[in-house]
């Protein structure tokens with residue numbers, strides 16, 4: 521969070537730098553089955569974010585000491601490509617990507633019926649090709665679609681979304697400047713049907729009232745994001761049905 525108080529991110533009419541209202545999402549597009557050799561895959565464009573997700577598994581967990589005799593282990597790996605940000609990012613894992621991989625693995629673990637696959641692992645590769653703020657929640661949203669596209673049984677889809685505080689106002693889905701110069705950022709992962717929270721982090725400060733307002737905004741947007749996820753998956757099954765019908 522920056523402190524540049526001279527940068528105005530919201531005008532008198534409540535319009536943000538990119539023309540959005542306070543509770544408006546950036547445009548979101550999701551496609552499934554974009555990679556032939558993965559068991560499931562999804563590609564998401566969320567504002568300026570472009571992220572590819574590939575899922576492999578379930579398969580026997582390796583090395584063996586990582587196996588859980590009761591359930592499958594979810595191994596999500598979040599990676600930002602060197603060319604995904606303004607200044608070339610040093611390739612390879614860093615503290616931030618290890619943290620994001622961990623919170624996304626835990627969020628997916630709550631949604632996948634892991635108890636059906638003892639001793640197995642499910643790999644989820646999240647490759648950020650272009651980053652524009654909110655990559656962890658966009659990655660999580662796409663990862664959940666890719667897992668479903670792989671045919672892995674799930675209790676629910678996970679929807680990721682962020683709200684935050686910018687120029688003293690609560691706003692939905694922070695853009696890059698808002699993320700850099702805003703006062704708070706609250707990324708959340710929610711199970712679509714039950715509303716259960718499976719990921720929550722916070723950067724900056726919010727009062728209890730502001731936190732409630734931000735959370736309400738996220739829950740409201742989650743329905744719209746879930747519709748886009750479901751539509752992407754329905755597209756996959758419509759295409760499959762047409763293939764079968766044509767046989």
Ligand code: ADP
Nearest residue numbers: 605606607609616651652653654655656657699
């Ligand atoms: P998120 O992408 O989930 O919002 P952060 O709040 O850590 O995660 O990052 C916000 C944004 O800052 C990213 O989406 C990306 O655009 C940018 N960013 C993150 N890491 C780097 C980096 N190493 N170099 C340049 N920009 C970065």
